[in-house]
Amino acid sequence: MSEKLYRRGRLSDFFENNIVFRELEPVNKNLPGFSVLKGKLGLRILPRKKDKEYVKVLSEMFRAAGSFSEIIYIGDTLMSDLSVINNFAESGLFKTIGIITREGEMDGFEENENYIFSGSWANLPDILTHIENRFFSVDKSTVVIIDIDKTAIGARGRNEKAIDRARMDAIFMLAKKAFKDISAEEFLSIYDKVNKREFFSVTEDNQDFVSILSMLVYGGALGLADLCSAQSILNLLKSIKTKNSVLLEYAETVLQNVKAQNPTAFPQFRKAEFEKTIARMDFMQEGTPVWTLLSEEITITGEVYDAALDLKSRGALVFGVSDKPALSSIPQEGSTLPPIYEKAMKIYGGKSGRI
Numbered sequence: 383m384s385e386k387l388y389r390r391g392r393l394s395d396f397f398e399n400n401i402v403f404r405e406l407e408p409v410n411k412n413l414p415g416f417s418v419l420k421g422k423l424g425l426r427i428l429p430r431k432k433d434k435e436y437v438k439v440l441s442e443m444f445r446a447a448g449s450f451s452e453i454i455y456i457g458d459t460l461m462s463d464l465s466v467i468n469n470f471a472e473s474g475l476f477k478t479i480g481i482i483t484r485e486g487e488m489d490g491f492e493e494n495e496n497y498i499f500s501g502s503w504a505n506l507p508d509i510l511t512h513i514e515n516r517f518f519s520v521d522k523s524t525v526v527i528i529d530i531d532k533t534a535i536g537a538r539g540r541n542e543k544a545i546d547r548a549r550m551d552a553i554f555m556l557a558k559k560a561f562k563d564i565s566a567e568e569f570l571s572i573y574d575k576v577n578k579r580e581f582f583s584v585t586e587d588n589q590d591f592v593s594i595l596s597m598l599v600y601g602g603a604l605g606l607a608d609l610c611s612a613q614s615i616l617n618l619l620k621s622i623k624t625k626n627s628v629l630l631e632y633a634e635t636v637l638q639n640v641k642a643q644n645p646t647a648f649p650q651f652r653k654a655e656f657e658k659t660i661a662r663m664d665f666m667q668e669g670t671p672v673w674t675l676l677s678e679e680i681t682i683t684g685e686v687y688d689a690a691l692d693l694k695s696r697g698a699l700v701f702g703v704s705d706k707p708a709l710s711s712i713p714q715e716g717s718t719l720p721p722i723y724e725k726a727m728k729i730y731g732g733k734s735g736r737i
Contacts, residue, residue, distance in 0.1 A: 392724055400413075403708040484539050488500075491505050506686065520693050526700045533683065560601065685732045
């Protein structure tokens with residue numbers, strides 16, 4: 383029996399069930415979701431993180447949960463996460479400060495308008511102390527919003543490759559059903575090209591769209607030039623002609639879901655992503671070299687785990703957000719797998735990277 387080297391924990395240890403996924407329907411059924419709030423807020427389309435309406439929906443959830451006047455947002459991207467931070471600050475409803483961490487991109491941390499940029503997850507305790515000295519104290523009037531992917535788990539700059547690998551496991555599993563003799567190297571090369579920012583006007587940085595377009599390009603039903611000239615994902619999918627029945631089924635599914643404005647456009651992919659993500663949690667032996675573990679297995683970010691438990695103990699509402707659809711994180715009826723937030727994982731970093 384191998385020696386136990388790592389702590390274990392669950393996201394529910396600090397979130398409990400206060401989590402929303404892309405659909406903005408809280409796991410905590412005591413809180414109102416988008417389906418209830420859209421009429422009150424005059425919204426027709428489900429907002430994404432970058433949209434000001436996203437903050438309006440979250441604010442109503444917080445209003446239903448208690449009386450809050452401050453927000454700390456902990457994330458990893460200078461795009462979607464920073465958009466949420468700035469939109470909360472501009473709303474005037476809360477005193478807002480964000481923390482964006484990207485491991486290895488700078489030494490220490492620096493204060494910017496509305497957020498603090500950090501080059502190490504290990505800086506988190508010092509940053510929180512700085513916030514309390516500079517801005518406000520954390521108590522029952524504070525909401526601590528924590529991004530899930532590449533922040534609470536799969537820390538950006540340290541462990542994010544494991545999340546990327548789970549996603550690729552899922553995409554490649556579907557691709558193998560469509561293509562008998564598939565070249566992993568060639569397919570990955572195409573996926574990397576489609577996933578670039580130059581195609582965001584079509585993909586909308588949505589992995590449902592990136593996944594189906596990668597398969598269509600690999601299968602010859604589309605070319606990269608088509609992505610450059612396309613006005614929308616809808617127009618691209620309407621033009622698809624292929625003799626590959628599996629690929630055609632995938633494309634038709636996405637097309638119909640886009641038409642219906644379903645936030646989960648490619649459910650086959652998202653179901654596979656859930657299974658492959660769970661499979662990459664706490665599956666490696668204790669004695670696995672750290673660099674291998676962090677590359678292959680999804681771990682809880684220890685610094686975030688410790689901070690979240692501390693802030694929760696002081697009365698703060700610790701609230702998780704994910705831009706993935708629920709289908710990527712919650713099992714379907716009949717499954718024996720736990721939801722992502724109830725899956726025990728190794729904890730790396732924080733008070734003790736190892737026990």
